[in-house]
Amino acid sequence: MHIPDMVLDPKVAAATGAIGAAGLIYAVRKLERQHGERTTVLMGTMSAFVFAAQMVNFPVWPGVSGHLLGGVLSAVLLGPWAGAVVVAAVLIVQCFLFNDGGLTALGANFVNMGLIGSVGGYAIYAPLRRAISGPKGTLIGAMAAAWFSVLLASGAFAMELAASGRRGDFLRILSWMAMVHSLIGIGEALITGIVVRYVLLRRPDLLDPEAGPTTGAGRWGRTMLGGLAVALAIAIFLAPFASEFPDGLEFVGEHLGFLPAKTVAPALPSPMADYELKLPGFEQARVATAMAGLVGTLAVFGLALGMARVLPRAKRERTTLDAA
Amino acid sequence: MPPDGLERHRHASSPLHRLDARVKLLGAVALIVAVLALPVVAWRGFGAVGLLLAFLVGLSGIPPRELARRWLGMFVLVAFLVAMIAPAHPDRPQYGLAAVAVGILIKNGLALLTMIVLAGTTPFARLLVGMRKLGMPAVLVATLQFMERYRHVLIDEVDRMATARRARTFRRGGALSWSILGGLIGQLFLRTFERAERVHDAMIARGWDGTIPSDF
Known part of the structure; x- marks a missing residue:
């Protein structure tokens, strides 16, 4: 998921770099106001925690293992902006120490995984937690947020890649990205869910909705943001079907200025322009992408419900123990 | 990694x-x-x-x-x-x-x-x-300094916990190992959170005001 150097166009790298830097400075300012001099210790140790947690390998298939990404987990445990700063710290160390992710793509990586992954993920988590009361809501919200945040990040990644190449290729890249990441997303949702459930069983006070970190946005603002994020994620899976109506997309593109106006036809008509979308297998990829989205969403909610069943019982045990 | x-x-x-x-x-x-x-x-x-x-x-x-x-x-x-x-x-x-x-x-x-x-x-x-001398915000640099310090401490902690788990469970692989591994991360989070509180208290006791002197 880490974008390496030279894959992005210089303009895209510069734009995402500027957005990323602005977002990071805003996040740090917000945290300083919230935690004061405690910010450094909390963020520093929590970034180290995500780094160490990534060392734990989960067996996926013989020979293949995956690990936690941690954007939504840190947002759920510490709040959205803290989650973003934790992701930024992890990305900076990965870039400078392990050469994982390019220097010129640092901004794009932070936008995808920090701002969209962590803050966007929290925007999905917060309304779900409110809608479903109790620890169940926390768990289901966290798992759904983890799943959608991976998808949203991959959608942003696809957009950046497409903006670096020819625009018409966007849907093909998006299909592939969404397919690969719908699998990664289920893994992330499962790991996030297991960890959140563990914390809910051991120290529910750390995840208490009442004592949770307060954000500036009001309840409705957050619900709106969450709805927007979910709509975007669904759009990622439905977007490949939008190519049925390419004129609509081109119309929007021309008006927003990211597609050249039709009158400026290329001097050399490229024979590949429309061919790419009609490659054999694309039709299947498109259907498979939408299916992956549907099945994945249902699977994540099913898993979350199953895992949440143990929670209320555990809580009652705890209270009776406390009473006794 | x-x-x-x-x-x-x-x-x-x-x-x-x-x-x-x-x-x-x-x-x-x-x-x-x-x-x-x-x-x-x-x-x-x-x-x-x-x-x-x-x-x-x-x-x-x-x-x-x-x-x-x-x-x-x-x-x-x-x-x-x-x-x-x-x-x-x-x-x-x-x-x-x-x-x-x-x-x-x-x-x-x-x-x-x-x-x-x-x-x-x-x-x-x-x-x-x-980076600090080149104008990167002090809070961010201090956060990264902390992270670099505790990264090694926490990776050692994960190693110890993984060893302890292997010593107690004679199984390997299987679906259940996911919940065990997830519990390991959950436990690591709780230990990290408590460690952060201890470290912070100790730093306050030593006169910490939120900045790390950059002139070393």
Whole structure:
């Protein structure tokens, strides 16, 4: 998921770099106001925690293992902006120490995984937690947020890649990205869910909705943001079907200025322009992408419900123990 | 995550190791931006940057084996992405698919090499002090300093917990191992959170006011 150097166009790298830097400075300012001099210790140790947690390998298939990404987990445990700063710290160390992710793509990586992954993920988590009361809501919200945040990040990644190449290729890249990441997303949702459930069983006070970190946005603002994020994620899976109506997309593109106006036809008509979308297998990829989205969403909610069943019982045990 | 094989070389001594971190940081950024600015197919430019980097690698004493290992570690991902963007590259009609794909791979390799030389000749703590002096916000640098300190502590903690788990469960693999591994991470979070509180209290007791002096 880490974008390496030279894959992005210089303009895209510069734009995402500027957005990323602005977002990071805003996040740090917000945290300083919230935690004061405690910010450094909390963020520093929590970034180290995500780094160490990534060392734990989960067996996926013989020979293949995956690990936690941690954007939504840190947002759920510490709040959205803290989650973003934790992701930024992890990305900076990965870039400078392990050469994982390019220097010129640092901004794009932070936008995808920090701002969209962590803050966007929290925007999905917060309304779900409110809608479903109790620890169940926390768990289901966290798992759904983890799943959608991976998808949203991959959608942003696809957009950046497409903006670096020819625009018409966007849907093909998006299909592939969404397919690969719908699998990664289920893994992330499962790991996030297991960890959140563990914390809910051991120290529910750390995840208490009442004592949770307060954000500036009001309840409705957050619900709106969450709805927007979910709509975007669904759009990622439905977007490949939008190519049925390419004129609509081109119309929007021309008006927003990211597609050249039709009158400026290329001097050399490229024979590949429309061919790419009609490659054999694309039709299947498109259907498979939408299916992956549907099945994945249902699977994540099913898993979350199953895992949440143990929670209320555990809580009652705890209270009776406390009473006794 | 590849193991940090550069750790030994990072504290070696060479003219590049002794250079101010700020110079190296700005130099690396300048070189990578220059490579980014090159057209996708510019063999002479690639050759010039490659020669400069070969000289720097020789100067730094980083073994080529380590360079190759890191490059190969990234190659699969980069190749996958190149396969995705090369067919749609704006310069493809001009140079052809193969040249564009190879060009992006070479540019990426040059940038990666630059970052490996930077990482292999500069301890991370030095790099952070350099970033601070170059105007990076103090809170962010202090956070990274903390992270670098506790990263090693927590990875050791994970190792101990994993050993303890292996000592108690005689099974390996299977679906249940996910919940055990997840519990391990959950436990690590609780321990980290409590450790952060202890560390913070201890720092307050010693007069911590939220800043790390940057003049060391």
